[in-house]
Amino acid sequence: AQSVAQPEDQVNVAEGNPLTVKCTYSVSGNPYLFWYVQYPNRGLQFLLKYITGDNLVKGSYGFEAEFNKSQTSFHLKKPSALVSDSALYFCAVRDSHIYNQGGKLIFGQGTELSVKP
Amino acid sequence: DTAVSQTPKYLVTQMGNDKSIKCEQNLGHDTMYWYKQDSKKFLKIMFSYNNKELIINETVPNRFSPKSPDKAHLNLHINSLELGDSAVYFCASSQASAGGTDTQYFGPGTRLTVL
Numbered sequence: 360a361q362s363v364a365q366p367e368d369q370v371n372v373a374e375g376n377p378l379t380v381k382c383t384y385s386v387s388g389n390p391y392l393f394w395y396v397q398y399p400n401r402g403l404q405f406l407l408k409y410i411t412g413d414n415l416v417k418g419s420y421g422f423e424a425e426f427n428k429s430q431t432s433f434h435l436k437k438p439s440a441l442v443s444d445s446a447l448y449f450c451a452v453r454d455s456h457i458y459n460q461g462g463k464l465i466f467g468q469g470t471e472l473s474v475k476p
Numbered sequence: 477d478t479a480v481s482q483t484p485k486y487l488v489t490q491m492g493n494d495k496s497i498k499c500e501q502n503l504g505h506d507t508m509y510w511y512k513q514d515s516k517k518f519l520k521i522m523f524s525y526n527n528k529e530l531i532i533n534e535t536v537p538n539r540f541s542p543k544s545p546d547k548a549h550l551n552l553h554i555n556s557l558e559l560g561d562s563a564v565y566f567c568a569s570s571q572a573s574a575g576g577t578d579t580q581y582f583g584p585g586t587r588l589t590v591l
Contacts, residue, residue, distance in 0.1 A: 391577055403582040410577045463532055466519040
């Protein structure tokens with residue numbers, strides 16, 4: 360079965376410092392991995408995805424994520440955090456072995472990122 | 477222009493009532509979805525439609541009935557509302573369902589409160 364884990368409910372970072380939001384996954388086939396961000400009282404905004412190719416994926420707002428197959432991880436990173444990055448971050452996975460499933464995404468439980476000035 | 481829109485944004489109603497939430501996408505996508513986000517922010521898929529055809533029904537109670545009049549619209553009708561239905565409901569759309577590499581784009585959400 361597909362699953363995603365975000366081991367940290369909350370991550371606190373000082374503005375200007377690097378940030379990492381962790382994600383690990385479990386699938387039977389190849390993973391298609393996604394990061395979304397949710398600002399308060401807003402919908403989910405797509406940040407980036409890994410499908411195949413280069414393990415380092417660059418996305419919106421200066422975020423990037425590194426796919427690590429041996430560790431089954433897809434951690435989200437940013438070199439220098441901004442206060443405006445404070446939000447709820449979701450990792451999601453889709454299993455390449457599951458076809459005709461309407462593109463079902465399995466989400467992690469979310470990590471609240473708090474960036475202090 | 478809003479890519480995926482939902483109405484209403486907020487919905488407060490009494491137990492036992494019937495209500496609908498509407499979703500429209502102007503992205504030309506073939507597939508649309510409904511997700512439920514509970515009070516702990518956990519997101520779970522409910523339904524998926526591809527070109528008006530139901531693809532996924534994730535063991536949702538049959539009080540919930542999605543309806544897709546055309547591929548740009550996917551509405552959610554809920555009968556006999558219960559307290560446990562209180563949540564934020566998100567609509568999403570993507571280009572195609574086969575292969576699974578497409579990105580899903582989400583609407584702003586509808587916060588349903590059942591009293």
